[in-house]
Amino acid sequence: MLSEREVISTLDMVRNEHLDVRTVTLGISLFDCVSHDVELFIGNVRAKINHYASNLVTTCNEIGEKYGIPVVNKRISVSPIAAVAAPFGPKDMVRICQALDEAAVEAKVDFIGGYSALVEKGFARGDTALIESIPEALASTQRVCSSINVASSKAGINMDAVALMGRQILATAAATADKGGFGCTKLVVFANIPQDVPFMAGAYLGIGEPDVVINVGVSGPGVVKKAIDRALEKGRQIGRPLNLLDVAEVIKKTAYKVTRVGEMIGNEVAARLGIPFGVADLSLAPTPAVGDSVGEIFQSCGLSVMGAPGSTAVLAMLNDAVKKGGSFASSSVGGLSGAFIPVSEDSSIEAAATSGFLSMEKLEALTSVCSVGLDMIAIPGDTPAAAISGIIADEMAIGMINHKTTAVRLIPVPGKGVGEKVSFGGLLGEATIIPVPRGDSSAFIGLGGRIPAPIHSLKN
Template sequence: MLTEREVISTLNMLRNEHLDVRTVTLGVSLFDCVSHDLDLFTANVQAKISKYAANLVRVCDEIGDKYGIPVVNKRISVSPIAVVGAPFGPDGMVRICKALDQAAKDANVNFLGGFSALVEKGFTTGDRALIEALPEALASTERICSSINVASSRSGINMDAVALMGRQILNVAEATKENGGLGCAKLVVFANIPQDVPFMAGAYLGIGEPDVVINVGVSGPGVVKKAIDRAIEGRGDDFTIMDVAEVIKRTAFKVTRVGEMIGKEVAKRLNIPFGVADLSLAPTPAVGDSVGEIFQSVGLSSIGAPGTTAVLAMLNDCVKKGGAFASSSVGGLSGAFIPVSEDSSIEAAATAGLLSLEKLEAMTSVCSVGLDMIAIPGDTPASTISGIIADEMAIGMINHKTTAVRLIPVPGMGVGEVVNFGGLLGKAAIIPVPRGDSTGFINFGGRIPAPIHSLKN
């Protein structure tokens, strides 16, 4: 027999606190599709994706119905295309991207990730072709996401790739200028990219992963916020920040259990192995589904106020602790996301000047990803974008964590103007980038060596 509290608490999480399974992502390896013939390769790719993804959406919806937990997004991640499509040039890469887009549409998934290259130590011809193809590939497709890993703690930072990506981000923005540079919302530059992320735009299926796998991304910033609010409302005299940490940890446990349960059942029904549950507090623009609001609950006037980095560090850590206890298969990014345009509260703080790019960078040293969905002026020099990327990659490299950059230089727009990407991607006011010139540094090229792994202070 269930207790009153168990029933009421579960209903509240669903009805009032936006608990959902944010994504079920089917990973499909494309290594067995490889061919020197482009037509044969794309046919193989489409056939394999179709074989495994045909029932993905239906099964996710049925299981979501059974448990009363909506599976909001169904997605696909594939092997890095720069590797499996290595023989092909930029034109071939564009055709592959279009074939993947068609496969995503056929499977009725809203995004497919894996138009990716891993270049932290250097480029192959496939890597160069894919990166060169990015503007046309992202402009001529709807559902394809791309990630480029340019740094790792073991290899250092490929500064040639950092310089190249600074230029290509501007080119992608230009190629998609009718939509405010929307292509850049589907392009992420990473350090230490995980192989099993289910969340977009960084999802791809790593080389060490199984042939097919189901990974699940659970969210729930609203659930965490409401749990903190309730605890604070009923607090006694001895209530401290440690009690808040405990509330976050326990809430993360509950949310992860939901994701793991649904993920495992989807995997079982599709006869595909279950991979990981990625517990990330991933906000949406909806009120009550915001990471930024959590900061107000713990006594900051707004995200960005002094103390923000400390709160984010605690939040990120507690989410990992709760998630790790709830599931033996926690993976992906698992932490708190701070995507500016996708979170109404973070966006409001950035628009009001309470949250600068510099503060966001500091926060990324303790959050689970990085500088995410930040609209910057369209005339930002490529070297400045590269400089921002280099700084962010350095944080990831030195701290042995994933960091990423998803900047959107909005063509024709300047500081203070508002760009609306629509849907989950939200809207954002363009914020200023740090002043100063990075050209000389970026022009060096080469590689920043991997850091020492001892003498840690």
């Protein structure tokens, strides 16, 4: 027999606190699809995706209905295209990207990730072709996401790639200028990219992964916020006000519950599709809906707004507590697993950025203690490529030195400047353009080469 508390708590989480499974992502290796002929390669890719993904959406919906927990997004991640399509040039890469887009439409998934290259130590032929193709590829497709890993703690930072990505981000924005630089919402630059991320835009299937695999991204910022609010209120009522140790405990327990939901649903989807279950990604992923925000958690913890002094400390505590609770809930934890702070996708973070409480500098500081990085930030369309590269280099350095994943997803909005708004629609939300740090980075970026990997001893 269930207790009242168990039933009511679950009901409240689903109805009022936006508890859902944010994404079930089907990873598909494309290494057995390789060919010297691009049309043959595309045919193999389409056939393999169709074979494994045709029942993904209906299966997720059925299992979501069974447990009363919606699976909001169903997605696909594939092997890095730069590796599996290495013989082809940029024009063929665009054609492959379009085929992936068509495969996503056919499978009824909202995004497919893996238009990716791993170039932290240097460029192979396929990497160069893929990166060159990005602006046209992302402008001519809707559902394909691209990620480029330019740095790692073992290899250092490929500064030639950083310089190139600064230019390609601007070119992608220009190629999608009619939609506010929308192409850049599907393009992310990484340090230490995990091989099993289920979340977009960074999802791709690493080469150490199984042939096919189900990875799950849980959600739950709204659930965490309400749990903190309830605990604080109860503490006041019984005359024992909570301290931060208590708050961390509340977050940890809530993360446990949320992760159990994700793992259970992911396992069942995997079993029904006859595919192994990979990981649950514990990330707190917000949406633009009020009450589904990571930013609001800062207010529950006593800050007037995210960005106020103390914000980095709150985020560090939040991120760590989520990992602790989630790790106890599942032995298959992976991906990014932390708190996301995507500016346009979180109404509270967006409001803090618009009102000037969250600057690029403060966002960068926050990324040193959370996942993923500078995410979904709208910047002026006339930002020089070298400035974008400089921001990427800084963010990559944080990831490289701290042995963590960091990433940059900036949207230079063509024709718009600081204070103007841009809307991307749906889960991508809207953002006010914020200023980038002043100063000229062009000579530094022009040096090129590689920032060497950090020493792994003499820690301090």
